């Protein structure tokens with residue numbers, strides 16, 4: 294008779310036990326409940342696969358020889374959609390255990406022989422819980438780092454945006470020009486079939502391509518008449534000044550070639566995109 298047993302946890306670790314012998318489920322239920330684990334016991338291996346699809350478990354303990362499918366097949370199915378579940382395999386006798394190669398391939402973290410005492414299993418569970426908690430901590434730290442990084446990128450982007458508006462404020466010609474360059478570049482990029490990442494690079498590159506004008510004296514930038522050769526030579530420095538401003542942040546790495554070469558003819562230096 295198929296039977297499911299469920300208890301509530303006290304330590305936040307949810308364990309799924311899969312064994313077609315109800316006796317094992319009952320014993321482990323008492324044992325794991327006493328140790329403070331949230332326990333779900335399933336006698337049908339196929340149901341176990343469905344459970345892992347719809348519910349979160351931290352650790353799974355499963356029997357090897359079961360019907361209609363064996364433990365290694367259960368793990369093989371689960372690994373197709375869940376690579377993170379910590380899995381311990383129970384075997385009736387070590388001669389009946391799957392080959393070590395299978396255990397490694399399926400990323401089964403440990404196995405032990407069934408016994409009336411659960412000492413060995415308890416040790417495996419405890420080391421599993423330590424690994425699970427470490428992984429949780431690493432994930433949390435990664436999330437915090439990601440958040441902090443996103444905030445830093447946003448702050449840098451905002452400060453460059455301020456610089457862009459400063460250039461536009463002092464040079465009426467540039468006003469709105471960068472937005473149009475950005476917009477048209479993306480349209481051309483789409484026509485050329487560029488991917489989303491490259492289109493984004495084009496968009497940001499267009500917005501900031503003239504940022505180097507911030508380093509050009511007003512007397513030259515705003516001069517109503519014809520520029521002298523020296524003044525013209527100075528204004529030609531604005532792509533290099535722009536590169537210098539943007540090179541302080543790794544997030545602008547991809548747009549630097551656009552800024553650097555934006556006055557090159559199309560048959561001059563080539564701007565390369567990642568494919």
Ligand SMILES: [Fe+2]
Pocket residue numbers: 502503531555556
């Ligand atoms: Fe320019």
